[in-house]
Amino acid sequence: MSRGKVYIVGAGPGDPELITLKGLRILKEADVVLYDNLVPKELLGFAKEDAELIYVGKASGRHTVSQQRINELLVEKAKQGKHVVRLKGGDPLIFGRASEEMRALREASVDFEIVPGVTAASAACARAKVSLTSRDCASVLSFITGHRRGKEPLNLPYRELVGLDGTIVVYMGVSTCEQIAANLVKNGMPEDTPVLVACSIGLENERLIVTTLSELPVVKEREGIEPPALFIIGRVTKGCS
Numbered sequence: 001m002s003r004g005k006v007y008i009v010g011a012g013p014g015d016p017e018l019i020t021l022k023g024l025r026i027l028k029e030a031d032v033v034l035y036d037n038l039v040p041k042e043l044l045g046f047a048k049e050d051a052e053l054i055y056v057g058k059a060s061g062r063h064t065v066s067q068q069r070i071n072e073l074l075v076e077k078a079k080q081g082k083h084v085v086r087l088k089g090g091d092p093l094i095f096g097r098a099s100e101e102m103r104a105l106r107e108a109s110v111d112f113e114i115v116p117g118v119t120a121a122s123a124a125c126a127r128a129k130v131s132l133t134s135r136d137c138a139s140v141l142s143f144i145t146g147h148r149r150g151k152e153p154l155n156l157p158y159r160e161l162v163g164l165d166g167t168i169v170v171y172m173g174v175s176t177c178e179q180i181a182a183n184l185v186k187n188g189m190p191e192d193t194p195v196l197v198a199c200s201i202g203l204e205n206e207r208l209i210v211t212t213l214s215e216l217p218v219v220k221e222r223e224g225i226e227p228p229a230l231f232i233i234g235r236v237t238k239g240c241s
């Protein structure tokens, strides 16, 4: 039997055209595709007709398949000699649990490769025509998660983040954005710091909303912000003004 291999492929966010040529080629050759909730569904149409498509998505904490089971499936399928694609939204190495999958594959001596993808922050800023960094007002860029594991407190380094005086991108922050905004202000960030809320980027219901840290809770309520959404905090979102 030929040796199987796992490809952890970034599908990009929302817009199916954001996958790389390499990612698409590998997807077309796959025997098995394990895909997430935020993977553009149009991409699955590129898989071989007889490819096994396995949904392993997690929507807002509802885990249909546990991470442990996903790891096992990757190992099992590769050991059957299959060409396995683990298709993930955005870039697999940014808040994508790739580290857990890579560990399982290494431990099982399964060959694997990573194909990077466009992360949601890049796609959102491209849609908003905003630069994530700027020589004028943001020489540091922080990607943070607003997601807590179970009931654990968020414990973000707010004082340090404020001190960096750069751009902060919050992934998975819909349920905690008010708390994050309040803590940034408490630690010295001006209340009128602009925030770009980027919802469902590349999808039919895409929305880009500009607000401020102090207004964020009101805007979230009024606009009914739901995942997937990103909060891009910093002066870059208003052209450094």
Ligand SMILES: C[S@@+](CC[C@H](N)C(=O)[O-])C[C@H]1O[C@@H](n2cnc3c(N)ncnc32)[C@H](O)[C@@H]1O
Pocket (backbone or CB within 6 Å): 013, 014, 038, 088, 089, 090, 091, 092, 093, 094, 095, 096, 118, 119, 120, 121, 124, 170, 171, 172, 173, 198, 199, 200, 201, 202, 203, 227, 228, 229, 230
């Ligand atoms: C589990 S993380 C995965 C991030 C992904 N690996 C990436 O690089 O974009 C999921 C979070 O990414 C952000 N996200 C992913 N797709 C998005 C989209 N189409 N529009 C806005 N935010 C998105 C949201 O913050 C969402 O809660």
